[in-house]
Amino acid sequence: MQFNWRKINRVIHRDLGYFFTGMIIIYGLSGIALNHIDDWNPNYIIEVQEKKISLPEHFDENNQASVLAILEQCGVNQDYKNHYSPSPGMIKIFLEKGSSVTVDTATGIANIEIIRKRPVFYEVNFLHYNPGKLWTWFSDIFAFSLMILAITGLFILKGKNGIRGRGAWLSIAGILISIAFLVIYL
Known part of the structure; x- marks a missing residue:
């Protein structure tokens, strides 16, 4: 054999x-x-929107119900996680999956950032x-x-298209191009 x-x-x-x-x-x-x-x-689709809202009557930034009312006006469906005030007149609301809403309480401008995994x-x-x-x-x-x-x-191939013919030239070209990029970038 x-x-x-x-x-x-x-x-x-x-x-x-x-x-x-x-x-x-x-x-x-x-x-x-x-x-x-x-x-x-490459990992996430990030959509940013700006929306004008009106703050609820008797708005209290420490009251979760007031913050949830803002989310309702923004049309945000993601679950509320937490919120805080990074500076006077600003509220940052954290949502599930990394999304957030930042509200300027003086102007009523809400910046909505929705983050979704890129399929x-x-x-x-x-x-x-x-x-x-x-x-x-x-x-x-x-x-x-x-x-x-x-x-x-x-x-795999024999003859003129194999490594002793065309295949050799293509292999050499591919190796030389790789070396050229190394020289250029190093």
């Missing part, structure tokens, strides 16, 4: 590719999101940020497997 290293190479490449499809998508999406962190918040991106970024020891191990195995995928991928 002859040892067929090309067949074993294809099997390893194929099976690792199938097994880590989910991880490749997770890290691909979160990588794109994190690359553009200066352009947008899909929040979850993939959560995993990208490495939430625990088991995930660390799985991610390390994935990283090692990516190197195996890269190496086995070099030897």
Whole structure:
């Protein structure tokens, strides 16, 4: 029986590719999101609104019922957590899930900040940020497997499109571009 290293190479490449499809998508999406962190918040959608309200009659900033009346006027559905007065004439109301309402009691202007998790991106970024020891191990195995995928991928094709032809030129170009960015950014 002859040892067929090309067949074993294809099997390893194929099976690792199938097994880590989910991880490749997770890290691909979160990588794109994190690359553009200066352009947008990849984890949260933050909506800011300004609304003119009228304070309830006999308003008392220390009375929770008065503060809840403000939230009702603002049309905020999130649960009240707490509130305080950071300075005279200002009230900051904290809501569940990080949202808040800041009210200028002199002008009746309420600044409403509603925070929601960005669908899909929040979850993939959560995993990208490495939430625990088991995930660390799985991610390390994935990283090692990516190197195996890269190496086995070099030897999938034979001939002019393989590593001795076009594949060599493309591999060299990819390596040189990576080195160029290292030189530029370091």
